[in-house]
Amino acid sequence: MTLYEQAKARYEALGVDVEAALAKLEKAPIAMHCWQGDDVRGFDTDPTKPLTGGIQTTGNYPGRARTPEELMADIDMVLRLVPGTKKMNLHASYAIFDEENGGWADRDKLEPRHFKKWVDFCKQRGLGCDFNPTFFSHPKCDPLTLSSPNEETRRFWIEHGKACIRISQYLAEELGQPCIMNIWTGDGFKDIPADRMGPRMRYKAAMDEILSEPFDFDKVKPCVESKVFGIGVEAYTVGSAEYALLYAAQNPGKCIPLMDNGHYHPTEVVSDKIPALLSFFPELALHITRPIRWDSDHVVLLDDETKEICKEIVRCGGLDGRVHMATDYFDASINRISAWVTGLRNVQKALLMALLTPNDDLKQLQDTDQFTELMVRQEEMKTLPFGEIWSEYCRRCGVPEDGQWFPMVQQYEKDVQLTRC
Ligand code: RNT
Numbered sequence: 209m210t211l212y213e214q215a216k217a218r219y220e221a222l223g224v225d226v227e228a229a230l231a232k233l234e235k236a237p238i239a240m241h242c243w244q245g246d247d248v249r250g251f252d253t254d255p256t257k258p259l260t261g262g263i264q265t266t267g268n269y270p271g272r273a274r275t276p277e278e279l280m281a282d283i284d285m286v287l288r289l290v291p292g293t294k295k296m297n298l299h300a301s302y303a304i305f306d307e308e309n310g311g312w313a314d315r316d317k318l319e320p321r322h323f324k325k326w327v328d329f330c331k332q333r334g335l336g337c338d339f340n341p342t343f344f345s346h347p348k349c350d351p352l353t354l355s356s357p358n359e360e361t362r363r364f365w366i367e368h369g370k371a372c373i374r375i376s377q378y379l380a381e382e383l384g385q386p387c388i389m390n391i392w393t394g395d396g397f398k399d400i401p402a403d404r405m406g407p408r409m410r411y412k413a414a415m416d417e418i419l420s421e422p423f424d425f426d427k428v429k430p431c432v433e434s435k436v437f438g439i440g441v442e443a444y445t446v447g448s449a450e451y452a453l454l455y456a457a458q459n460p461g462k463c464i465p466l467m468d469n470g471h472y473h474p475t476e477v478v479s480d481k482i483p484a485l486l487s488f489f490p491e492l493a494l495h496i497t498r499p500i501r502w503d504s505d506h507v508v509l510l511d512d513e514t515k516e517i518c519k520e521i522v523r524c525g526g527l528d529g530r531v532h533m534a535t536d537y538f539d540a541s542i543n544r545i546s547a548w549v550t551g552l553r554n555v556q557k558a559l560l561m562a563l564l565t566p567n568d569d570l571k572q573l574q575d576t577d578q579f580t581e582l583m584v585r586q587e588e589m590k591t592l593p594f595g596e597i598w599s600e601y602c603r604r605c606g607v608p609e610d611g612q613w614f615p616m617v618q619q620y621e622k623d624v625q626l627t628r629c
């Protein structure tokens with residue numbers, strides 16, 4: 209018996225169908241955020257200007273992708289090292305301008321043609337693509353966007369949102385997979401506001417206008433992402449948790465809620481919110497990240513909360529299309545490819561662990577008040593030979609096992625990334 213077969217037998221003794229788990233995981237799409245590769249800078253504004261919107265990358269590790277070609281090459285490297293079904297996740301600021309498509313266009317004037325190169329990239333690799341309007345790092349942030357009291361500012365950003373709906377529809381149609389289009393703004397105030405409701409009413413009206421742009425909800429899934437605070441907007445964010453959740457609740461068939469697990473108070477957990485939301489919403493979207501003390505967007509580790517989030521995704525039927533998963537983190541202090549790969553592989557690992565759990569049996573113990581046995585069984589799961597199943601999964605997906613991929617990143621860093629300085 210191989211090590212895999214031995215490990216498989218251990219899980220099967222607990223009633224787990226290992227083959228079914230592997231097959232299910234391989235099909236579950238995870239959207240890979242393009243912005244880990246270049247520290248969220250994009251290609252449409254001056255890359256030397258700092259990020260705005262309350263988000264921040266820290267670190268100046270060498271090798272940042274500076275052009276679409278470099279970013280695509282880096283993404284290709286990541287795709288080779290991460291098992292399972294990936295899709296791309298682009299921000300509008302990653303529009304590619306060239307002479308053929310008329311050169312630079314401002315965000316309110318973006319068109320599908322500015323994403324044609326990404327479509328070609330995705331088609332060649334069989335990937336779907338998610339999308340995000342970019343309401344930050346732009347001179348038209350005053351600093352508010354969709355909630356600005358300035359009519360001209362608001363109009364500009366509404367037009368951006370509508371343009372992004374059209375681009376999302378184009379991506380979905382070209383690639384034959386739904387496009388999750390996430391609306392997040394960093395709108396908020398550093399200090400105690402005098403009017404908390406006005407900005408929210410303006411944001412709501414602006415969202416209504418954006419979503420009045422025609423789209424097919426089977427193809428384009430607009431989301432709204434909430435946040436508790438950001439750097440420079442410590443006192444108040446317009447798109448708070450209640451605001452975003454209720455906006456989505458009031459717009460069924462038009463908007464779904466997106467939870468980023470860096471966007472809550474430190475003792476709140478998204479794992480518990482997943483079943484709460486799925487009790488009401490047919491679908492929800494996630495940004496999987498790792499907050500340390502605040503929304504620091506650290507690389508996702510195989511930590512307890514990541515595992516718990518993935519357990520809830522699996523148990524609540526999330527892999528059957530109800531939960532749209534995406535990663536969202538940006539670490540500029542380590543090799544960016546390694547950051548991407550580590551986080552994406554960890555999401556895959558946590559999902560596999562959840563799929564290798566005898567969830568029905570454990571539920572049965574809970575429903576029959578057998579909490580002593582439930583604790584023992586759950587604890588014993590933790591020392592099963594998971595690594596052998598994971599290695600087998602990597603082999604079947606044609607990607608390197610743990611221990612094999614990092615030397616490839618080191619080589620790529622030497623050959624490619626370090627020549628960029
Ligand atoms: C910011 C939000 C948002 C961004 C990306 C770049 O706190 O999490 O999702 O990280 O859109």
Ligand code: ZN
Binds near residue numbers: 433495536
């Ligand atoms: Zn996010």
